[in-house]
Amino acid sequence: MKRLPITFWTTLFVTLVCVALVALDFQRSWLARKALLDQTTRNATNLASAMAGHADDTLRAADTSLADLEERIEVDGTGTPQLRRLHGLMATHVRALPQLNGLFFYDAAGRWIVNSFGAAPPGANNADREYFIWHREHRQAGPRIGKPFASRTTGKWVIPLSRRVDKPDGSFAGVVLATVDIEYFRQFYAGFDIGGKGAVALLTNEGTMLVRRPYRQDRIGSSIAHTPLFRAYSRVATTGTGMFRSTQDGELRLNSYRPLRTYPLFVTAALSTEEVLAHWWRDTLMRTAGVLMLAGMLALFGWRLVRQMHRRLQAEQELREARDALASLNATLEKLALQDGLTGLANRRQFDVSLGNEFSRATRHGASLGLAMIDVDHFKAYNDHYGHSAGDDCLRAVARAIREHTPKRAGDLAARYGGEELAVLLPNTDVAGTEAVAERMRAAVAALRLPHAGSALGIVTISAGVAAQVPRRGIDEAGALVERADRALYRAKAAGRDRVMRPVDLPPG
Structure with a gap:
């Protein structure tokens, strides 16, 4: 069998080194990208955790006020002195809790009995509100979060948190309501650094949008039940992450979603992959250009080396030894190719x-x-x-x-x-x-x-x-x-x- 000239093996070696150099750069860039996305995932998860804790605390404080009002109405009744005390208590709660827009009590017919603002508007009735209808038709105790709406009193967009009030015989006596100001959540979410294309949101477990940054008033109360994000959350109803393209603006984001501990809501924190990877792309392109230039120079020097080998016997001998070493390495790799790397058994x-x-x-x-x-x-x-x-x-x-x-x-x-x-x-x-x-x-x-x-x-x-x-x-x-x-x-x-x-x-x- 005719032996291949040493120049062939040298050319192969230089080629392999160049390819290995480019491959190692690619691997390093890919690992850097993975590490960056992993860090982004952790950041989004931590952000979602902070949002969930804040929402839980915000609603729990409002619900504590509601529970107090519910008990007072059911125990003390709704006489004139009692209503006067209820109004003072409501006003105190609203002043103490910045998230509250107002506190209200409506009787079984939906009439305004007492609220934190003072006198009720003439003929005001809330029997048509979704939360009021729900409590009238369901005897379940405990709080309920309804769909957001614009307050008839202040015009602000609010999230209704309500409880049913019962008569001594257990029949429906009305509803106590706390309206949580959406602006309170907007101000809290404004403090997060989510970049120019990130997004955070508070939603119900049915997919109803309560609050979102970037803020769009026409999206309040809309449903995201048809989106990949909601389908992913609804499958597990627990903390998770995923990369989804937004149906709101078409932006591809890395999302972390987390349910609230106490209430049937969940939050999502989403960071734009384009923004996250922008610096990585610039760094990768610059470094890759440098690596390609280095590989080209290495190939040029290798070509010149091959030409010199024809005139230098000593260099030829050294390259022959390198060829023998490469052949030995190939034999070792072939042997290892028959063994499973994990178990040590045959593959x-x-x-x-x-x-x-x-x-x-x-x-x-x-x-x-x-x-x-x-x-x-x-x-x-x-x-x-x-x-x-x-x-x-x-x-x-x-x-x-x-x-x-x-x-x-x-x-x-x-x-x-x-x-x-x-x-x-x-x-x-x-x-x-x-x-x-x-x-x-x-x-x-x-x-x-x-x-x-x-x-x-x-x-x-x-x-x-x-x-x-x-x-x-x-x-x-x-x-x-x-x-x-x-x-x-x-x-x-x-x-x-x-x-x-x-x-x-x-x-x-």
Whole structure:
């Protein structure tokens, strides 16, 4: 075989260095982008947490005033002296709580009985308000947050927080109402640094917009129930993050959403990805241009080096040694390519090669070839509960137990077949022998007593399907053996897991 000239290997080496330089720069930029988005996610999460706490505290203070008024009306009644005291108490609460626009009490017909402002407008009646109708038709106790509206008294947009008032016999006696000024939330949200294209909002669990920054009055009370953000929140109804394009202005934002602890509302804090990544883009483009220039210079110098190699024997010898070292490294990498990096077992590639070789050998010699397919029970639940790092540790421990109980004969092979599925190839072994080996492996894994909250047994277990056959030339294929072991594995799972089973066409014994 004709040896390649040293100039070829040198050119290849320079090319690889240039490509590696560009690839490393790309990786660094990508990791920097990921770190920036992760930090943005944390910032949005912290912002949502602050908003949720503020909204909870704001509404709880208003609700405390309502509960006090409700109790006084139900216990003391609504005589003239009592109403006079109620008016004074309402005015005191409104002065003490800057979020309150006003406090009101309406009787069972919706008439204004007393409020924090003083005299009621002539003929004023709130029986048509959504919150009043709801309380009249529902006997549930406790506060209710209704749809925002413009106050008939002040003209301000407010969020209604109301409670039902009952007569001594439990029948409907009216409603006490606290109107929370939306401007109070707007002023609080104005203090957040969310950039020029960020957005924050307070919404009901049904998707009704209460407050939003940037502020648009025509959006108050509108619904976002059709948006990807609300669909994501409604699926979990808990804290979460996601990247969504706004249906309000088309801006792509990284959103963090969080429910309030006490009230059926949630908040969302969204930061514009365009703004967040603007500096990263500038930095990346400048650095990439520099890297490309450096790679071009390196390629130029490499080309000049190749020309000099024809005149310098010593340089040729050094490059030959570099070529030999590169060949040795390639051989090492090829060896490592047959091993699974996580478990240390053979990888799928080596398993497929070994299966083909052993199947051919068993066909020639008329010997039985056994195969066990093994799966870690409820591994997805394990990952979800303990995290992927713990999941990797679990797979290593299971693989170690299987390797220790794999026979050490020539041709015996334990491999990672894919994900949490492992395979053990056993030449010259019938189904009973394969089943015995798999049972020892199952018992060894169970003996590890690895905790598993997602399993009914409380520990990590494995299920195994075993099969064996004496291949017939021109009739049987290696894939059929894998399929039979796989079917047996599904039987083991269906039968309750933590067991070893054969295919249905192989009875026990």
